[in-house]
Amino acid sequence: QKEVEQDPGPLSVPEGAIVSLNCTYSNSAFQYFMWYRQYSRKGPELLMYTYSSGNKEDGRFTAQVDKSSKYISLFIRDSQPSDSATYLCAMSPGAGSNYKLTFGKGTLLTVNP
Amino acid sequence: GAVVSQHPSRVICKSGTSVKIECRSLDFQATTMFWYRQFPKQSLMLMATSNEGSKATYEQGVEKDKFLINHASLTLSTLTVTSAHPEDSSFYICSAVRQGGAKNIQYFGAGTRLSVL
Helix, strand or coil, X not given: CCCEEECCXXXXXXXXXXXXXXXXXXXXXXXXXXXXXXXXXXXXXXXXXXECCEEEEECXXXXXXXXXXXXXXXXXXXXXXXXXXXXXXXXXXXXXXXXXXXXXCCEEEEXXX | CCCEEEECCEEEECCCCCEEEEEEECCCCEEEEEEEEECCCCCEEEEEEEECCCCCEECCCCCCCXXXXXXXXXXXXXXXXXXXXXXXXXXXXXXXXXCCCCCXXXXXXXXEEEEEC
């Protein structure tokens, strides 16, 4: 079993839809959870950064972490064509010396106008 | 802030040549930089961790003599793919950790697409 599992999609939704992206993980040591957005042929861009369980909201984006289920989600409200990209989840056990990130494979999202 | 510049963005070279890729943090000092490789529809695979002024730490299975990493300053790390072969063709991405910031927040460059003929 891989440490981080993420459905690669592709996921196609109409503009304005609510998008739900998810990752599961097996390593209970992970404490920090991130979502990155990667446009085609570009480097990843940090979207959300969370610690431990709970929700975090930033504009149209909401990140949820459920450590008991080892499950994290990213919700995008009122999705726009400009949201079309690959979304990568990433996680790490700490913010100190253990700062290597473990990434999911990424989910390719297309928002159709 | 937190801009990472990676150069070149695209390289096409003949088999057997060496290719150098630069990664610069433009508006912050980076104590640590990472080098990743990404295959189509695959996740980022960490190749090595580069700390300023010390030798890079390579992940298991990554040949250090093949992928030379130099981190000579707090704003520049370079990856040299020596004697490149077609199987080295890939998308290489660097990232940098801001000095004094959370050590697990990485800022990424735009990547370098290497094609070895």
